[in-house]
Amino acid sequence: MEGNSGKSILQFAPFQSSVDEGFWHRLSSLKLNKFGIDDSPILITGFYAPCSHSQVSNHLTLLAESLPLDSSEESSVPAVSRGNRNRCSVPGILYNTNTVESFHALDKQGLLKAEAKKIWEDIQNGKALEDTAVLSRFLLISFADLKKWSFHYWFAFPALVLDPPATLVNLKPASQVFSVEVAESLSAAFNDWRSSSLTADVPFFLVVIDSNLHATIKHLKDWETYQSAADHKLLFGFYDPCHLPNNPGWPLRNLLALICSRWDLKSVRFLCYRETRGFADLGLSLVGEAQITAPQGWGTLHSTPNAVGWELNKGRKVPRCISLAKSMDPTRLAVSAA
Amino acid sequence: MVLSQRLHEAFKGTVEKITGPRTVSAFKEKGVLSVSEFVTAGDNLVSKCPTWSWESGEPSKRKPYLPSEKQYLITRNVPCLRRAAFVEEEYEAAGMEVLIDNEDNDGWLATHGKPKDRSSEEENFPSIESLEINKNKSVKSSPSQVGGEDEDDIPDMADYEEADNIEIDPGTYLVAHEPDDDNILRTRTYDISITYDKYYQTPRVWLTGYDESRMLLQAELVLEDVSQDHARKTVTIEDHPHLPGKHASVHPCRHGAVMKKIIDVLMSRGVEPEVDKYLFLFLKFVASVIPTIEYDYTMDFDLGSTSN
Numbered sequence: 020m021e022g023n024s025g026k027s028i029l030q031f032a033p034f035q036s037s038v039d040e041g042f043w044h045r046l047s048s049l050k051l052n053k054f055g056i057d058d059s060p061i062l063i064t065g066f067y068a069p070c071s072h073s074q075v076s077n078h079l080t081l082l083a084e085s086l087p088l089d090s091s092e093e094s095s096v097p098a099v100s101r102g103n104r105n106r107c108s109v110p111g112i113l114y115n116t117n118t119v120e121s122f123h124a125l126d127k128q129g130l131l132k133a134e135a136k137k138i139w140e141d142i143q144n145g146k147a148l149e150d151t152a153v154l155s156r157f158l159l160i161s162f163a164d165l166k167k168w169s170f171h172y173w174f175a176f177p178a179l180v181l182d183p184p185a186t187l188v189n190l191k192p193a194s195q196v197f198s199v200e201v202a203e204s205l206s207a208a209f210n211d212w213r214s215s216s217l218t219a220d221v222p223f224f225l226v227v228i229d230s231n232l233h234a235t236i237k238h239l240k241d242w243e244t245y246q247s248a249a250d251h252k253l254l255f256g257f258y259d260p261c262h263l264p265n266n267p268g269w270p271l272r273n274l275l276a277l278i279c280s281r282w283d284l285k286s287v288r289f290l291c292y293r294e295t296r297g298f299a300d301l302g303l304s305l306v307g308e309a310q311i312t313a314p315q316g317w318g319t320l321h322s323t324p325n326a327v328g329w330e331l332n333k334g335r336k337v338p339r340c341i342s343l344a345k346s347m348d349p350t351r352l353a354v355s356a357a
Numbered sequence: 358m359v360l361s362q363r364l365h366e367a368f369k370g371t372v373e374k375i376t377g378p379r380t381v382s383a384f385k386e387k388g389v390l391s392v393s394e395f396v397t398a399g400d401n402l403v404s405k406c407p408t409w410s411w412e413s414g415e416p417s418k419r420k421p422y423l424p425s426e427k428q429y430l431i432t433r434n435v436p437c438l439r440r441a442a443f444v445e446e447e448y449e450a451a452g453m454e455v456l457i458d459n460e461d462n463d464g465w466l467a468t469h470g471k472p473k474d475r476s477s478e479e480e481n482f483p484s485i486e487s488l489e490i491n492k493n494k495s496v497k498s499s500p501s502q503v504g505g506e507d508e509d510d511i512p513d514m515a516d517y518e519e520a521d522n523i524e525i526d527p528g529t530y531l532v533a534h535e536p537d538d539d540n541i542l543r544t545r546t547y548d549i550s551i552t553y554d555k556y557y558q559t560p561r562v563w564l565t566g567y568d569e570s571r572m573l574l575q576a577e578l579v580l581e582d583v584s585q586d587h588a589r590k591t592v593t594i595e596d597h598p599h600l601p602g603k604h605a606s607v608h609p610c611r612h613g614a615v616m617k618k619i620i621d622v623l624m625s626r627g628v629e630p631e632v633d634k635y636l637f638l639f640l641k642f643v644a645s646v647i648p649t650i651e652y653d654y655t656m657d658f659d660l661g662s663t664s665n
Contacts (some may be wrong), residue, residue: 030531031532041415041602078571266531296653300406
């Protein structure tokens with residue numbers, strides 16, 4: 020197993036997508052009743068949560084609520100309510116094309132760059148410190164074949180590329196890094212953070228351990244306040260959807276880009292926050308140290324760095340497809356009801 | 358869906374429309390829940406097991422008798438590492454009883470854990486005809502995900518493969534291991550939801566399955582993860598009351614009676630069960646139906662007050 024000691028390139032486990040059937044049902048209804056042939060991009064919301072089981076990663080999930088409400092449905096409940104610990108919002112954009120040809124003709128690299136540019140600008144103008152959810156964005160391209168009730172789609176999770184790549188100094192389960200006292204204090208602080216509706220869905224944060232070995236979780240923007248206090252130990256934390264013991268998950272990439280760009284740190288201590296049964300699990304959570312060699316002139320860069328992030332389908336660069344004829348096709352529904 | 362099942366659903370729908378929801382508690386007497394007791398028990402589940410949340414579901418399907426933001430409970434991405442169908446075969450081959458729950462098994466659910474005891478149970482089921490599932494069908498059938506069939510309907514994506522010049526930066530991308538490990542292949546995940554069934558006045562469990570690449574599983578394949586005693590009898594594939602599509606569900610017709618039995622056993626031991634713990638007891642019972650799906654129903658606390 021690599022990455023436990025010595026220097027190696029920091030490798031990240033890609034984000035994985037998961038689409039609830041309800042998303043496609045609502046998209047179909049919007050397409051038929053509201054959008055028609057208008058194929059302008061629409062803003063959608065994805066949801067994720069920290070990994071909550073040692074054997075499966077969490078996913079970026081799309082639900083019916085990811086889409087705007089169909090105009091025919093009136094509701095007093097807001098489309099996306101904040102503060103749900105199992106649903107941290109991730110802003111996304113959907114390009115749904117009218118034909119399979121235009122789906123394949125989309126300029127994927129260009130679309131990815133456009134989303135990466137938004138992330139880069141939010142880092143530069145400080146918005147990413149105020150609302151850290153914008154550090155993770157996603158892009159979905161799709162073609163909804165409403166004659167056959169099949170959906171072709173492809174996700175991208177834009178990540179700004181550090182060049183040269185960050186190297187890993189060490190990476191260990193958090194429980195092996197902290198003393199029992201710190202670990203207890205840290206677990207309690209995490210469980211408070213995760214159970215308050217004000218912070219439960221804030222995916223990036225700062226872990227502060229003071230000289231009395233007392234741990235607190237602070238907002239990312241508080242780094243500027245704490246960095247001067249020499250007797251504090253600081254770690255950059257994020258909700259890690261990944262379960263792997265030797266790799267951090269995808270959201271760390273843009274966090275490192277922010278740290279590198281705004282604060283120009285050479286060495287970054289980070290914490291991949293993971294849970295078991297909904298509570299902080301420091302055996303599963305990882306603490307690591309990465310070294311960043313700041314790319315030339317990053318702080319003052321006007322153009323957006325290179326970005327990667329198209330999701331692979333079983334290791335291949337191909338879109339996914341799902342057929343929902345069984346639950347959507349009226350003739351089949353009539354047959355199964357007979 | 359078979360005709361008798363359709364008729365029963367139609368009947369049930371009509372009864373639900375013309376009768377009001379239960380308001381008087383009959384938890385200890387009948388093992389059922391009133392609407393407000395369901396909400397109380399759900400609130401307790403969400404607070405003790407935070408992987409569960411309340412959701413409001415499709416606005417058009419909202420039930421007026423439940424709070425709009427508390428229509429049903431759901432826990433997502435629950436791992437299922439082995440097929441229940443295989444596990445039982447293994448146990449049976451070893452000449453053992455199927456012992457469903459191995460942690461703090463104190464026997465009070467034994468009648469549901471052992472397949473041999475089912476004959477007496479079975480007679481009591483209303484005649485819901487079982488789904489026609491071919492027993493000999495290979496469990497490892499290849500088109501596991503939705504869309505696996507109807508291949509001719511789907512344009513051949515291989516034509517487009519790798520045509521795009523998309524970058525993946527192999528240096529920092531962790532490319533997943535080839536799925537040569539059998540465990541990875543078999544790892545499915547489930548979204549489990551609990552709705553309130555107004556007709557039976559009990560909670561009802563629904564399963565939505567995903568394969569290892571998080572593609573929707575055909576509802577029929579979900580039955581591989583159901584205890585084989587239940588797969589063709591109590592677990593059926595029906596419309597979800599709050600979500601689109603067909604989902605596997607544990608039919609609630611016997612839930613009240615089973616819960617009543619569990620409550621009686623607890624009371625005979627001097628434990629007075631509290632209604633807000635109902636869903637923990639209920640989920641423990643459901644574990645005998647879906648033994649390999651590792652959802653959370655932590656029971657590290659008292660089930661009720663001990664009366665003496």
